[in-house]
Amino acid sequence: MQFEGYGLMDIRIITEERELNQLSAMAAKSRFSLGRVYPEEECPVRTCFQRDRDRVIHSKAFRRLMYKTQAFIYPEGDHFRTRLTHTLEVSQIARTISRALQLNEDLTEAIALGHDLGHIPFGHIGEHDLNRVVPGGFRHNEQSVRIVERLKKNGRGLNLAAEVRDEILNHRGAGKPMTAEGKVVQLSDKIAYVNHDIDDALRTGKLKEEDLPKDCTALLGHKVTARIDFLVKDVIKTSLEEGKIKMSSAAKEALYELRGFMFKNIYTNPEVVSEHKSFETYLSRIYFYYDKNFGSIPQDYLHIYGENELKERIICDYIAGMTDRFVVKLYEKLRL
């Protein structure tokens, strides 16, 4: 590529044109993005999706993922996944699929890196705990969108493109992402967490490879890496054959069976649950504490809110942003 004689502005335009010429018909094209809530001047070098990926990485919420639980709370050992390493694994899987299908890799990466920004301390135990006490409930994907839309940059959010925002909300379960890239992240999230949670469970010694349902491992493989490889190739092959982002029904069935197995034998296993039991009500107790002592929330946190913001929502945002270790220290300090 010859850049002599081009201005910086041409670099983004060349990239946008390359997308138009080289990406598949299914791919989202940055030139036709539905745009941002607050219009901004374009970057001369990066497309809007590249820029969003960078915004997510440079956010404080992204850095805090390092100290948030994936499946095992405060595990004994440094090799267990955290919410950050889960996010990176989802991003790697989603980018492999995206590149193979000639989708927009920058958009895929932006969505994947942002998809769990709203995760609260203690993973699903924390989500369940907060969900039962906050009026209107608590769902992490909605919180992720609140973080990117509202809570950053003095209340204006990260001002991400509509495609990235929408798919951060819809990556979960029944959500229907608006682009092929969003769908890829949705599938990659499941491929990543089912398999790496098995890997972490093996590490705890509470699970053995031979305990896994035989029909699943016969199809998907007998090692974590083999299963991820199988599923990634399955999504690529099925999507090429059917012209839409899909996993084959046989692979999907096996993956869901493994997921069900993990729920029954690990996530709700009495031994694992009892180890996590002490954390079960930390967040709700902290919630009630701030409900009574609203003035204890730091002033520099409150300045992003307008007068109409509900007190419950502010407390919820504050708690959701905390890391596991911050909660443990706070809980001890407040003697709850």
Ligand code: MG
């Ligand atoms: Mg996830």
